[in-house]
Amino acid sequence: MNQSNENDKLMDHDYDGIQELDNPLPGWWLMTFYLSIIFAIGYVMFYYVFGGPNSDQELAASMEKIELRRAAVAVTGGDEKDESVLVALTSDSTKIEAGQKEFLVKCMACHGNQGQGLIGPNLTDEYWIHGDGSITNIIAMVNTGVPEKGMPPWKDLIQPDMIENVALYIYSIKGTNPPGAKPPQGNKIE
Amino acid sequence: MSMENNQSRTVYDDDIVKKFIYAALIWGAAAFAVGLLAATQLAYWQANFNLEWLTFSRIRPLHTNAAIFAFGGNAIFAGIYHSSQRLLKTRLYSDSLSSIHFWGWQLIILAALITLPLGFSQSKEYAELEWPIDIAITVIWVIFAINFFGTIAVRRVKHLYVALWFYIATILTVAVLHVVNSIEIPVSYLQSYPVYAGVQDALVQWWYGHNAVAFFLTTPFLGLMYYYIPKAANRPIYSYRLSIVHFWSLVFIYIWAGPHHLLNSALPDWAQTLGMVFSIMLWAPSWGGMINGLLTLRGAWHKVRTDPIIKFLAVAVTFYGMSTFEGPLLSIKSVNSLAHYTDWIIGHVHGGTLGWNGFLTFGMIYYLVPKLWNTKLYSQRLANNHFWIGFFGILIYYISMWASGITQGLMWQSIDANGQLAYPDFVETVIKIVPLYYARAIGGSLFLIGFILMLINMWKTISLAPKGQDEQQVDMSNITMDEVAGTGHRKLESLGAVFTVLVFIAILVGSIIEIVPTLAIHKYLPDANKVRPYTPLEQAGRDIYVKEGCYTCHSQMIRKLDFDVIRYGEASKLEESMYDRPFQWGSKRTGPDLARVGGKYPDMWHYRHMIDPREITPKSIMPAYPWLDNKKLDYQILRRKLSVMKRLGVPYDDETVANADIIAEKESLELFNALLEQDPSLENIKDTQIIALISYLQSLGKK
Numbered sequence: 005m006n007q008s009n010e011n012d013k014l015m016d017h018d019y020d021g022i023q024e025l026d027n028p029l030p031g032w033w034l035m036t037f038y039l040s041i042i043f044a045i046g047y048v049m050f051y052y053v054f055g056g057p058n059s060d061q062e063l064a065a066s067m068e069k070i071e072l073r074r075a076a077v078a079v080t081g082g083d084e085k086d087e088s089v090l091v092a093l094t095s096d097s098t099k100i101e102a103g104q105k106e107f108l109v110k111c112m113a114c115h116g117n118q119g120q121g122l123i124g125p126n127l128t129d130e131y132w133i134h135g136d137g138s139i140t141n142i143i144a145m146v147n148t149g150v151p152e153k154g155m156p157p158w159k160d161l162i163q164p165d166m167i168e169n170v171a172l173y174i175y176s177i178k179g180t181n182p183p184g185a186k187p188p189q190g191n192k193i194e
Numbered sequence: 195m196s197m198e199n200n201q202s203r204t205v206y207d208d209d210i211v212k213k214f215i216y217a218a219l220i221w222g223a224a225a226f227a228v229g230l231l232a233a234t235q236l237a238y239w240q241a242n243f244n245l246e247w248l249t250f251s252r253i254r255p256l257h258t259n260a261a262i263f264a265f266g267g268n269a270i271f272a273g274i275y276h277s278s279q280r281l282l283k284t285r286l287y288s289d290s291l292s293s294i295h296f297w298g299w300q301l302i303i304l305a306a307l308i309t310l311p312l313g314f315s316q317s318k319e320y321a322e323l324e325w326p327i328d329i330a331i332t333v334i335w336v337i338f339a340i341n342f343f344g345t346i347a348v349r350r351v352k353h354l355y356v357a358l359w360f361y362i363a364t365i366l367t368v369a370v371l372h373v374v375n376s377i378e379i380p381v382s383y384l385q386s387y388p389v390y391a392g393v394q395d396a397l398v399q400w401w402y403g404h405n406a407v408a409f410f411l412t413t414p415f416l417g418l419m420y421y422y423i424p425k426a427a428n429r430p431i432y433s434y435r436l437s438i439v440h441f442w443s444l445v446f447i448y449i450w451a452g453p454h455h456l457l458n459s460a461l462p463d464w465a466q467t468l469g470m471v472f473s474i475m476l477w478a479p480s481w482g483g484m485i486n487g488l489l490t491l492r493g494a495w496h497k498v499r500t501d502p503i504i505k506f507l508a509v510a511v512t513f514y515g516m517s518t519f520e521g522p523l524l525s526i527k528s529v530n531s532l533a534h535y536t537d538w539i540i541g542h543v544h545g546g547t548l549g550w551n552g553f554l555t556f557g558m559i560y561y562l563v564p565k566l567w568n569t570k571l572y573s574q575r576l577a578n579n580h581f582w583i584g585f586f587g588i589l590i591y592y593i594s595m596w597a598s599g600i601t602q603g604l605m606w607q608s609i610d611a612n613g614q615l616a617y618p619d620f621v622e623t624v625i626k627i628v629p630l631y632y633a634r635a636i637g638g639s640l641f642l643i644g645f646i647l648m649l650i651n652m653w654k655t656i657s658l659a660p661k662g663q664d665e666q667q668v669d670m671s672n673i674t675m676d677e678v679a680g681t682g683h684r685k686l687e688s689l690g691a692v693f694t695v696l697v698f699i700a701i702l703v704g705s706i707i708e709i710v711p712t713l714a715i716h717k718y719l720p721d722a723n724k725v726r727p728y729t730p731l732e733q734a735g736r737d738i739y740v741k742e743g744c745y746t747c748h749s750q751m752i753r754k755l756d757f758d759v760i761r762y763g764e765a766s767k768l769e770e771s772m773y774d775r776p777f778q779w780g781s782k783r784t785g786p787d788l789a790r791v792g793g794k795y796p797d798m799w800h801y802r803h804m805i806d807p808r809e810i811t812p813k814s815i816m817p818a819y820p821w822l823d824n825k826k827l828d829y830q831i832l833r834r835k836l837s838v839m840k841r842l843g844v845p846y847d848d849e850t851v852a853n854a855d856i857i858a859e860k861e862s863l864e865l866f867n868a869l870l871e872q873d874p875s876l877e878n879i880k881d882t883q884i885i886a887l888i889s890y891l892q893s894l895g896k897k
Binding site for chain 2: 114
């Protein structure tokens with residue numbers, strides 16, 4: 005803008021030496037404003053006049069999709085192994101080590117760093133409160149937890165393979181009698 | 195005859211301006227340092243030195259309050275008092291009121307500095323200060339208002355300049371916000387319960403919280419911009435018409451946008467919708483201010499290279515534009531579902547505060563100090579260095595928080611082909627972003643280092659200034675009240691009182707439409723849905739949760755979003771927080787949501803987790819709270835607490851209120867005995883606060 009042009013636009017007032025120009029509102033700015041207002045009206049119309057879904061319906065719809073995915077997995081999955089197959093796997097040291105690593109992250113807080121028991125029961129003795137201490141049973145316990153006693157279900161938090169590894173590790177420490185072991189709880193399983 | 199003398203000459207009160215500048219500089223250093231300490235603790239939790247008073251959850255409110263009200267507040271007062279006298283061509287209305295305003299405000303800050311680290315907090319964000327301080331704030335703000343409007347009343351200039359419009363909106367709206375949000379009933383000298391509960395409290399609080407940003411960090415700074423940019427650049431304001439349109443649209447629309455802090459929550463859909471669409475409509479009015487600021491610099495752009503003042507001001511306005519574009523973007527429900535509760539919001543806020551408020555204040559002070567002390571700036575080079583160091587600090591801060599927020603947000607929502615969370619373990623998503631917390635702390639350090647250069651520069655400038663100068667008399671003999679009032683808006687500008695009333699109406703419309711319907715919302719809940727109130731011990735534990743500031747890192751609001759529901763359980767419902775005073779929905783998930791944590795873990799788990807979180811979760815960044823198991827719980831006060839709750843409408847029977855202490859003691863003993871049975875070494879934790887806290891945590895989602 006050249007100087008004479010600008011002088012034409014100067015308004016005839018000043019405040020403490022500050023002058024103001026009489027420039028129009030920038031067109032693109034005005035357009036942005038109008039568009040945002042149109043959007044706002046359209047958005048409200050969609051949800052409150054033309055029957056757009058409310059938040060509960062939206063949540064229900066997306067949960068339904070997820071349930072479908074889960075159901076598909078439940079059908080195709082189901083490769084539960086026999087106890088004998090699982091026992092054979094305890095010779096696989098990589099699986100045991102992976103299980104121990106996960107145990108130290110997720111289970112240690114309640115069962116101690118060597119399974120000796122802390123908030124939760126000792127996992128190294130022959131006594132079991134829930135079930136018989138078989139690998140199948142340990143897997144089931146880890147999956148469902150014991151919510152009433154404060155053990156959370158781990159099914160959604162640990163991948164199935166890893167739960168198997170953890171169960172193999174727990175099975176493998178039976179009889180290790182670590183220092184500070186918690187006294188036996190539950191039934192003795194021969 | 196003396197009257198005539200008074201009218202032909204005046205002396206501006208610059209002493210009060212100088213005082214507020216000193217205060218802004220001193221409290222600014224404190225606010226930035228505390229912010230850096232808080233940021234460092236998120237990267238390295240040990241940086242609380244194992245002291246409760248320095249722990250993140252206690253000092254986060256200290257940082258926000260100090261930055262907004264101590265640094266920002268004193269800067270605003272300095273600028274408003276300096277520019278208003280010159281725009282109105284008169285000395286401030288009353289020297290005594292100025293002085294009470296100044297010292298009163300500093301005492302309030304001092305009170306905050308003492309009470310917040312001690313844990314006296316209402317937990318309402320940017321309104322944490324307890325009731326006696328709330329009253330003091332109201333009194334001092336009214337004194338400020340009388341002083342300001344008094345100055346307008348005795349003005350020598352008929353028409354009010356645009357900067358003053360923004361000051362009027364600020365003073366009026368902050369008063370309304372503060373008073374309405376702070377209606378609370380005391381239970382002791384430093385504790386109170388808000389009259390609002392659950393969703394009402396959430397809505398009122400975020401109406402306040404959002405508009406604290408609007409009317410404490412936006413409108414006053416826009417006013418300052420309208421004075422100091424044309425002054426420093428010596429250029430006319432780009433468009434008078436734009437000033438009018440963006441002022442009124444900004445003031446009218448801003449007040450509606452609060453509910454965008456509660457998107458996808460249990461807040462009724464209609465309120466969320468209003469919050470979202472008004473936030474989007476707010477984009478253009480906000481940019482109106484940026485455009486007017488930047489285009490005023492047209493013809494002065496060469497000064498950006500040489501003049502550090504113009505550098506600071508121009509970049510401040512640019513950051514304002516960036517934040518006010520990002521704000522509407524984040525208010526879109528789907529974007530918000532990704533960004534909410536993450537560090538993206540922290541980055542967004544700091545783009546505004548560090549970039550816009552910080553840099554505008556720095557520019558203003560670099561402009562003012564040499565003028566007020568009648569000298570030259572000690573070092574242009576130091577000021578330029580401050581600019582560049584601070585600027586890179588903000589960039590590092592902003593970028594690291596963007597990266598952190600988006601990374602964590604994506605990890606939270608990621609669901610695999612089997613319909614399971616891809617990152618079910620919350621701590622995994624934390625470990626990922628810890629390096630970015632270090633980066634952010636570096637960004638914050640740079641900002642602070644730049645500010646220290648400014649302090650040195652100011653100290654040198656002031657100490658080298660010529661001493662013993664008389665205050666300058668300003669000749670007013672050629673200033674006469676313009677009798678031509680004009681028409682339309684021009685006329686309105688000459689009618690101070692009418693203008694003020696119109697602003698008041700503009701901010702009231704949105705406030706009333708959004709808040710009033712929710713005030714009765716709990717009455718319309720079906721009886722079957724209503725939950726039981728907290729037991730005395732749970733309520734006691736809840737107050738500890740509030741006192742320790744757990745809300746600074748944990749939400750209690752499972753949103754209506756699939757990934758929230760899968761991770762935390764059924765979406766939170768309105769009635770679940772209907773007795774929550776204050777509400778604890780939270781605004782940030784540095785740790786997981788706790789709305790349904792009750793019963794998920796054993797009591798012993800909570801005990802050990804509070805004493806040392808890493809014993810339970812090895813990589814946790816949560817601070818330890820070891821003081822909770824040696825501080826005794828005050829049972830006595832529970833009778834008073836429950837009777838206040840009853841007065842507020844919580845259905846306790848008289849017997850429960852009268853025996854609250856005995857009931858709580860019994861509850862506590864039961865929980866203690868169960869813990870002791872598992873670990874005989876815990877005999878000393880009988881009657882301690884941690885037992886109440888565990889009892890509260892176990893009640894969450896179980897009512």
